[in-house]
Amino acid sequence: MDERTCRKCGVTKPFTREFFSPRRWTCNACMRATANKWDQDNPEKKAISRSVYKQRVTNAGGGHTSDELLLLRLMQDRKCYYCEANFGDAAVEKDHRTPLSKGGTNDAFNIVYACRTCNRDKGGKLASDFFGWRRSEGLHCRPPLTCFFCESDLADAGNVSLRMPVQRGGAYLPENLVWACPSCYTEKNDQTAAEYLSWRRQNGLKTRQSIRVLVKRSKPK
Structure with missing residues (x-):
């Protein structure tokens, strides 16, 4: 296993994301300690920073439900949206694909779960720009996502959709979840994936060619 020696504490540790x-x-431990010390030494600046962020959240508009966040967690399978690292016991943070500072909203299609490292490295970048930066640095990225229904690119916006809606007997299970662009997510509403794809074809809209049939299941209690 590769190792790296921290320039701050001088301790040699495995060169892993942990x-x-x-x-x-x-090392991550020294980075956290430095950040915590800065917070303790600069309480006024920290308070201002939090206040500015809260104001951006308020001004951004939009919103998401606990069910939408649950679907997102299931879809990401406890992996970072950007680097696919397993979260394990590591810190998990909600990230805005399009930053609030660049006009992003708090809607579900703009929210993903990211590891702390990716969230910090991304900063004020668009998700698509951050993916481009990671690739240019030779860092692992999740494969590009496309809408399950229309196959449009989902780098900067996407919802988790239920192929079989809960009200139609579908379950909150990974095999019942797909990525959808905001437009398809809204249009599909409470239709099954098969019904919505059929509707798109009838209306001459770009549509993926085929889907695997999903057996109905009830939502676990």
């Missing part, structure tokens, strides 16, 4: 960010020579 101990190091891929592009840094300071």
Whole structure:
């Protein structure tokens, strides 16, 4: 296993995401300690930063439900949206694909779960720009996502949709979940995936060619 020696504490540790960010020579523990110390030494600046962020959230508009976040967690399978690292016991953070500072909203289609390292590295970048940056640095990225229904690109916006809606007997299970663009997500509403795809074909809209039949299941209690 590759190792790296932290430039701050001098301790040699395994070169894994548990101990190091891929592009840094300071270990994660030292990075956290430095950040915590800054917060303690600068309470007024920290308060201002939080206030600015809360105001951006308020001004951004939009919103998401607990069910939408549940579907997102199931869809991502406890993996970072950007690097696909397993969360395990690591910190998990909600990220806005399009940052609030660039006009992003709090709607579900703009929210993903990310590891702390990716969330920090992404900063104010669009999700598509961050993927491009990671690829240019030779860092692992999740494969590009496309809408299950119309196959449009989902780098900067996407919802988790139920192929078989709960009210029609569908379950909150990974095999019943697909990524959808905001437009298809809204249009599909409470239709099954097969019904919605049929509707798209009848209306001459771009549509994926085939889908696997999904057996109805009840939502677990």
